Amino acid sequence: DTEVTQTPKHLVMGMTNKKSLKCEQHMGHRAMYWYKQKAKKPPELMFVYSYEKLSINESVPSRFSPECPNSSLLNLHLHALQPEDSALYLCASSPFSDRGSGNTIYFGEGSWLTVV
Amino acid sequence: EDQVTQSPEALRLQEGESSSLNCSYTVSGLRGLFWYRQDPGKGPEFLFTLYSAGEEKEKERLKATLTKKESFLHITAPKPEDSATYLCAVQAAGTYKYIFGTGTRLKVLA
Numbered sequence: 001d002t003e004v005t006q007t008p009k010h011l012v013m014g015m016t017n018k019k020s021l022k023c024e025q026h027m028g029h030r031a032m033y034w035y036k037q038k039a040k041k042p043p044e045l046m047f048v049y050s051y052e053k054l055s056i057n058e059s060v061p062s063r064f065s066p067e068c069p070n071s072s073l074l075n076l077h078l079h080a081l082q083p084e085d086s087a088l089y090l091c092a093s094s095p096f097s098d099r100g101s102g103n104t105i106y107f108g109e110g111s112w113l114t115v116v
Numbered sequence: 117e118d119q120v121t122q123s124p125e126a127l128r129l130q131e132g133e134s135s136s137l138n139c140s141y142t143v144s145g146l147r148g149l150f151w152y153r154q155d156p157g158k159g160p161e162f163l164f165t166l167y168s169a170g171e172e173k174e175k176e177r178l179k180a181t182l183t184k185k186e187s188f189l190h191i192t193a194p195k196p197e198d199s200a201t202y203l204c205a206v207q208a209a210g211t212y213k214y215i216f217g218t219g220t221r222l223k224v225l226a
Binding site: 004006045056105 | 212
């Protein structure tokens with residue numbers, strides 16, 4: 001079982017709605033990530049938080065707003081989304097390290113988002 | 117440019133028929149190479165991390181190997197429950213961003 005927990009597992013929202021995806025990890029990791037994955041494609045990085053500070057934003061539209069309340073929690077606030085934003089949204093975490101050996105990322109089960 | 121290519125795109129095996137999946141990479145300074153298994157509608161499940169050429173790791177029916185240009189995921193005597201998409205990713209020096217391959221969709225028939 002994954003140690004990265006995401007809620008909700010499924011979300012359907014209208015284009016004018018505001019909703020949030022939530023993620024929690026208890027592995028003591030200091031880096032947390034949001035990825036987006038479309039069908040039959042690899043995950044695409046959206047945001048990276050390191051030590052609760054936003055360190056990478058991969059030019060994601062402002063209708064996606066990340067938040068890291070503490071080292072264990074990560075939220076993704078959604079507003080005025082488009083149907084093409086429908087996808088599997090993956091939260092992940094890793095021990096933070098910007099040098100040396102590779103930094104293994106552990107993914108959650110994902111939140112399926114459908115925008116209608 | 118850093119790049120990862122996986123082959124084949126799809127693979128069908130009979131139960132017990134061993135085979136290998138390939139992950140070729142070009143990266144400026146390898147920090148790590150990662151293998152994941154992904155079931156439909158689920159998040160990627162971590163399998164292995166390899167750090168340097170010559171390294172090998174095993175888990176049940178899976179064995180991952182690494183050279184300076186590619187990695188193989190060997191599947192010995194696969195079972196239907198091994199059916200999944202297998203993703204390879206690399207991490208370059210000076211970054212913690214992953215570069216993913218497009219995956220190999222494996223189907224094991226009973």
